[in-house]
Amino acid sequence: MKTRILALAMIMGLTGQVASAGQCGFAYCWGAVAIGQGGVWGWAHSHYSEQSAINALQNECGGNCDNLHTFYNSCGAIAEGSSGNWGFGEGATRAHAEYTAKAYCATYGGGCEIRAWACSP
16 A cells, blocks of 8 residues: 555656546547648647657648647647747647747747647546
8 A cells, every 4th residue: 555655646746646547548648739841730639659649640741740749638739930930838728738839939939820739638
């Protein structure tokens, strides 16, 4: 019993929350967002593995997305600015992920707009 409590305390300390199965039915519900040259963008959510999310995303982008970011059990967003600047954000909600993506994008230039977002809670 003492070992279980210690293991739970370690999990909570590393992640800030108790690890649990994601709402999509997998322990880790993977998602991905990306943009690429020529205005291509894509998103994927609720995948059982990071590679599965990447494959689905690249399929949607026709293999042309080069600024790709993955996340699990959360939301992700990617913003692109008017001069090619971009930023990625991750958070517990879509709004938080979008806010963070726009903020990072804005540190490199203006005109930042969300191009893709997805949630895999």
